Amino acid sequence: MPENHKTIILKALAQTPGYADLPESALTITRQGGLTNLVFRVDAEGMTPVVVRVPGAGTEEYIDRAAELANAQAAARAGVSPQILYSAPEEGLLVMDCVENIVTMTPENFASIAGSPARAGAALRQLHGSGEVFAGRFELFAMIEEYLAVLGKKGNVQLPEGYHDVVASAGPIREALDANPAELAPCHCDPLCENFLDDGEKMWIVDFEYGGMNDPLWDLGDLSVEGHFTDAMDREMLEAYFGRSPTAAEMGRVVVYKAMCDLLWTLWGLIQFADGNTAEDFWDYATTRFARCKALMNTPSFDTHVAALRG
Numbered sequence: 054m055p056e057n058h059k060t061i062i063l064k065a066l067a068q069t070p071g072y073a074d075l076p077e078s079a080l081t082i083t084r085q086g087g088l089t090n091l092v093f094r095v096d097a098e099g100m101t102p103v104v105v106r107v108p109g110a111g112t113e114e115y116i117d118r119a120a121e122l123a124n125a126q127a128a129a130r131a132g133v134s135p136q137i138l139y140s141a142p143e144e145g146l147l148v149m150d151c152v153e154n155i156v157t158m159t160p161e162n163f164a165s166i167a168g169s170p171a172r173a174g175a176a177l178r179q180l181h182g183s184g185e186v187f188a189g190r191f192e193l194f195a196m197i198e199e200y201l202a203v204l205g206k207k208g209n210v211q212l213p214e215g216y217h218d219v220v221a222s223a224g225p226i227r228e229a230l231d232a233n234p235a236e237l238a239p240c241h242c243d244p245l246c247e248n249f250l251d252d253g254e255k256m257w258i259v260d261f262e263y264g265g266m267n268d269p270l271w272d273l274g275d276l277s278v279e280g281h282f283t284d285a286m287d288r289e290m291l292e293a294y295f296g297r298s299p300t301a302a303e304m305g306r307v308v309v310y311k312a313m314c315d316l317l318w319t320l321w322g323l324i325q326f327a328d329g330n331t332a333e334d335f336w337d338y339a340t341t342r343f344a345r346c347k348a349l350m351n352t353p354s355f356d357t358h359v360a361a362l363r364g
Contacts, residue, residue, distance in 0.1 A: 061146065062093055062105050069139045069148045071100055086157075086247065088332045089325065090260075094151055101151070103138060106260075108145030111328040115203055116262050118142040120188035124264035125149075127239060131183035133176050133258045152257050155250040160281040163246060170286045172256040173249055173276060174293035180258065181238040181269040191242045191265035193313055194227055200320035207327040213343040219316060222350070226309055229363040235268035235306070242267055244276035270303065274310030278345075305361035312355070315346035 062082060066072040072080075075097055082105075085092040089109035096102045108118070119142045128134035135150040156162055163169050197220060204210050241248065243263035250257040273294060277287050291299045291307070299307065322339030325332075349355060 058091060058093075058107060061107050061144075062095070065105050065139060065141070065146045065148050066095065066103075068141075069103060072097065072103065072148075075100075088245075088247075089330060090145075090262075102153070104135070104149050104151045106145075106147040106149070109330065111324075111330075112145065112262075115200070115324065116145070117189060118145045121262050121264065122147070123188040124239070124261040127183075127185040127187055128180060128241075128258065128261055128264070131180050131185050131239070133180045133183075133256075134261070135257065135259065149259075152250055152252065155252045155257065158246040158249040158251055158256075158280075160246055160279070162251070163280040163282065163286065166251060168289075169251050169256070170280075170282065170290040171293035172251060172254075173280075174273070174290035176249070176256040176258055177241070177244075177269070177272050177276070178294045181240065181272070183239060185239045187239040187261075187264050187266050189265035190237070191240060191263065191267035191271070193230075193271075193317060197317055197320065200317070200324060203324055204320065204327065207324075210323055210327045212323070213319065213340050215347070216319070216343065219343075219347060219350070223313065223316065226313065226359060226362075229359055230268075230309075233302075233362060235270065237266040238269040240264065240267035240269055240272050242271060242275075244272050244279060246276075246280050249276075268306065268310075270306040271310045271314070274307040275314040277307065278311050278314055301361040302364070305358040308349075308355065308358040309362055312346050312349045315342040315349070319343040319346065 063077060079097050081096040083094045085094050089112055091107040091109065093105045094102055095105055122137070122140050122142045125134060126137055129136050135152055137147060137149050139148040140146065156166065158169065241258055241261060241264055248258060248260045250259060273290065277290070282290065319339045319342045322335045322342060326335035326339065
């Protein structure tokens with residue numbers, strides 16, 4: 054582990070109840086992963102393990118860490134996320150409870166672990182219906198403009214060919230959403246599979262960097278995309294969420310958000326590429342997402358879903 058990461062972790066643990074007086078020799082620190090941030094599990098004999106989140110380089114340009122903390126605490130009160138034990142939002146540091154006996158979800162795990170799409174749907178329903186109010190408002194089209202501005206400051210980052218054309222063709226979608234606003238709810242807004250932790254009975258949700266008040270069906274559409282859900286998995290998730298089959302208008306929103314999340318996260322991937330993030334091939338990530346967005350918007354049924362949303 055790089056010495057600077059260890060120093061940051063030890064600094065956070067020095068402020069964490071139960072860990073403050075433990076010497077470094079008593080700690081076992083294990084890297085857990087993360088695409089932009091660094092996540093570490095810390096064990097010590099006789100202690101409940103904790104998780105330390107160290108922010109990724111450059112994330113302060115587009116992440117409001119104070120809002121993230123407030124939303125993570127609200128999600129913990131809602132019962133869907135671990136408790137925060139220590140935070141330093143000005144540095145992006147978090148220490149939280151470690152949920153034991155869980156599987157970190159991936160597209161493969163969602164496909165193979167029985168009932169996991171339903172448990173994810175139930176967890177999102179619990180969050181959305183909690184009555185908590187998240188800091189900030191997740192505004193899809195404003196975020197697209199903000200990310201384009203961030204990229205503009207980074208020099209020669211090329212957008213995938215036709216990106217601005219697709220944003221322009223999304224105009225009718227924006228009009229339909231504006232004409233039929235959803236009741237806002239506290240939303241995760243970045244439901245990457247790895248942000249879901251399954252203990253076999255309950256699905257936990259972590260990492261609220263992009264959380265905000267939003268149309269709750271964004272979370273469902275985005276999770277479907279991230280998890281490469283089949284139609285059957287979508288039905289399982291949505292029926293667990295609604296307690297019934299979705300209406301045509303509800304399904305229209307979910308499908309529209311599948312396309313729009315790829316449009317947005319294309320830019321996020323390009324920012325990671327520009328920042329030199331080597332966690333994965335972010336140019337391929339961005340161009341793959343953009344191609345998937347275009348493919349969905351060009352399917353014969355897509356306009357039907359937009360019409361159902363509008364009507």
